Amino acid sequence: MDIRKMRYFIMVAEELNFSRAAERLRMAQPPLSQEIRKLEEELGVKLFHRTKRMVELTDAGKIFLKGSRQTLLQLEKTIKETQLAAEGRKxxxxxxxxxxxxxxxxxxxxxxxxxxxxxxxxxxxxxxxxxxxxxxxxxxxxxxxxxxxxxxxxxxxxFEESLRLVLPQDHPLVSLPEIPLQLIMDEPFILFPRHLGPNFYDLINGYFWEHGVSLNVVQEAIQMQTIVNLVATGMGVSVVPSSVESYIRPGVIYKKIKETTPKIxxxxxxxxxxxxxxxxxxxxxxxxxxxxxxxxxx
Missing domain, CATH: 3.40.190.10 (Periplasmic binding protein-like II)
Structure with a gap:
């Protein structure tokens, strides 16, 4: 189906006058009449009743007009969405x-x-x-x-951040402004499994090892929020990126580490x-x- 013929048809259907439709389309009236006849031949139906005095839509023409308008609206929408997608806006x-x-x-x-x-x-x-x-x-x-x-x-x-200790709120060390690593040497630790983040896991373990602390991991959890929640239960302490401090959980305290921490x-x-x-x-x-x-x- 030629979209151009569909546009011609809609114009004639709106004007119900070939001469006025041709003027709006900025074309001569005979070529417009010829295009409409070709469209009717292609469809195998009459779209207009024509007399010397008037032009009116047939029942088939009324159905075709409704569908043509919907088709062109959908086409315009599709073209716009395609352009937006090409621009990365959709x-x-x-x-x-x-x-x-x-x-x-x-x-x-x-x-x-x-x-x-x-x-x-x-x-x-x-x-x-x-x-x-x-x-x-x-x-x-x-x-x-x-x-x-x-x-x-x-x-x-x-993003660049540092490490923070997470302690249960009733832990004896929460009163200190900064916590030396040696004071948590024997603490039960909650950490994520190494296979889920080996680089980050090794960075944490290496940092503690350099300061003479071997982590006593008693529980593993996948997500940082889960680790914080487990600390709140008193199962142990943990170390997390400083951005995790934005997760406010009753029952825990985030504390700075006295020793300089590596950049995370x-x-x-x-x-x-x-x-x-x-x-x-x-x-x-x-x-x-x-x-x-x-x-x-x-």
């Missing part, structure tokens, strides 16, 4: 994240305000789960705890072969938020 974006750090929340808020027609799907996952999902193309973006720069994946630092980096990761304009827009927003956070800490 589409779907699946994002994995390890925990809700300030950078993640700020980036999501800013991106949603700029690109309201992009549908975001958020999946809380460990770093290892996100890496697997990136390799398998199950997510577009990952907020991960390990640097990834290889033939398949790329990453950039998007959060990375934004994506596939090297990713060509989506939506992904590029999101990465641009993450970089902006990270740059602003760096200025705020100067």
């Amino acid at each position: 589409g779907n974006l699946i994002i994995g994240f390890v925990d809700s750090t300030e950078i993640v929340i700020e980036a999501l808020n800013k991106f949603r305000s700029r690109f309201p027609k992009v549908h975001l799907t958020l999946r809380e996952m460990t770093t290892e789960q996100q890496l697997e999902a990136l390799y398998e193309k199950h997510i577009h973006i990952g907020f991960i705890r390990s640097e990834q720069n290889n033939e398949t994946l790329a990453s950039e630092i998007c 980096n959060l990375y934004v990761g994506w596939r090297q072969d990713e060509k989506s304009a939506v992904v590029n827009h999101f990465l641009k927003v993450v970089r902006e938020v990270y740059a602003i956070s760096q200025l705020d800490h100067q």
Whole structure:
């Protein structure tokens, strides 16, 4: 079906006059009449009753008019959505994240305000789960705890933080402004399983080992919030990224460590072969938020 003929038909149907319709279309009347006849031949029906005095729609013409208008409206909508998708202003974006750090929340808020027609799907996952999902193309973006720069994946630092101890609120050490690591040497520890984040796990263990502390891990949990909840029950103490302090949980106290802690980096990761304009827009927003956070800490 020629869309041009459909537009001609709608114009004649609105005017019920070939001469006025031709004027609106900025064309001569005979070619317009010829196009309508071709359309009728193509459909095998009469769309208009024509007399010397008047033009009116047939019953078939009335049905075709309604469908033609709907078709053109849908076509215009599809064209607009296609253009928005090409510009990265419409589409779907699946994002994995390890925990809700300030950078993640700020980036999501800013991106949603700029690109309201992009549908975001958020999946809380460990770093290892996100890496697997990136390799398998199950997510577009990952907020991960390990640097990834290889033939398949790329990453950039998007947030830097330190470590905090998490203690039950009735722990004897909570009265201290800062806690030396030697004082928690014999404490039962709650930590995540190494296979779910080996780089981050080894960084924590290496840090404690350098200060003469061997962690006594008595319980493992996957998510940081679960670890904090277990600390609240009195099962042990833990160490978490400082951003986890934003998770307010009755029964626990977050404390600074007296010794200088290593920087805990959060990375934004994506596939090297990713060509989506939506992904590029999101990465641009993450970089902006990270740059602003760096200025705020100067």
